[in-house]
Amino acid sequence: MSVLPEDDAVELLTRGEMELEGRLVDASNTTLRAEITLDGLTRRCVYKPVRGERPLWDFPDGTLAGREVSAYLVSQSTGWGLVPPTILRDGPLGVGACQLWIDEPDDASSLIGFVPAYDVPEGWLAVASARDEEGDAYALAHADDPRLARLAVLDAVINNADRKGGHVLYAPDDRVFGVDHGVSFHVENKLRTVLWGWTGKALPAEAVETLSSLRAALDGSLGEALEEHLTISEVQHIRLRVKRLLRVAKFPDPPTDWPAVPWPPV
Incomplete structure (x- = not known):
């Protein structure tokens, strides 16, 4: 099933009638799959009610849904369309984040994973070393x-603390989407990702251009929209991260005081 045009998807998520189908049991917070219908159009969505958020020691309670929406707003501003349409709305279990479900084709090939250390595919970048239970590298x-x-650039901007390989989805139209951004936008550096392959390399020219536009948007309507979901300090730190990326013009280095790769990685 093809991905809906963005405006249509936002309208469906905002006004559609939601019917729960079941819970995604692997998620640490309450994460539900639902059908949502408007004017004869039906699609699936992911619904994450605020009341189902598990308290975290380093993020304020009840803020994860707003961070999911904020990641979409930043993605939308870049023009890259990396986060599926996501809104905050009331649902069967109260207010929560509602995100368009991405159907991955059966033959979708992952671009992230564990490979034999001696046989990293051509065109792939090694990030970390590991051994299996038999000791093979x-x-x-x-x-x-x-x-x-x-x-990877988006994650650096939003300070994503949980970019697992399983949080990258592959749509039928060859688009790549990132999902699960509830632990993003912290004021402290918490970037944790499997996408460290470009560490220290120069940012592509298109990324520099996009970050320049994003910096301007953060001083205007985007900044105002983000302040509905984040603190003023958190929005200010987005601006600081964008300015830092533009000044250095390189992909960031892994942190030294925080685990650089999430667990499990994929």
Whole structure:
């Protein structure tokens, strides 16, 4: 099933009638799949009610849904369309984040994973070393793909603390989407990702241009929209991260005081 045009998807998510189908049991917070219908159009969505958020020691209670929406707003402003349409709305279990479901084709090939250390595919970038239960050497690696590079830039901007390989989805139209951004936008550096393959390399010219436009948007309507979901300090730190990326013009280095790769990575 093709991905809906963005405006149609937002309208459906905002005004559609939601009917719950079931819970995604692997998620740490209450995450539900639902059908949503408006004027004869039906699609699936992911619904994350605020009341189902598990308290975290480093993020304020009840803020994860707003961070999901904020990630979409930043993605939308870049023009890259990396986060599926996401809104905050009332649902069967109260207010929560509602995001368009992305149907991955059965033959979709992952661009991130563990590969034999001696056989990293051509065009892939090794990130970390690992061994299986028998002691065989593997590498956590990802493709040197411009779609993933865009996602790495977005993660640096929003300070995403949980970019697992399983949080990258592959749509039928060859688009790549990032999901699960509830632990983003912290004021402290918490960037944790499997997309470290470009560490220290120069940002692509298109990323520099996009970040320049994003900096202007953060001083205007985007900044105002984000302040509905984040604190003023958190929005200010987005501006600081964008300015830093533009000044250095390189992909960021892994943190030294925080685990650089989430667990499990994929």
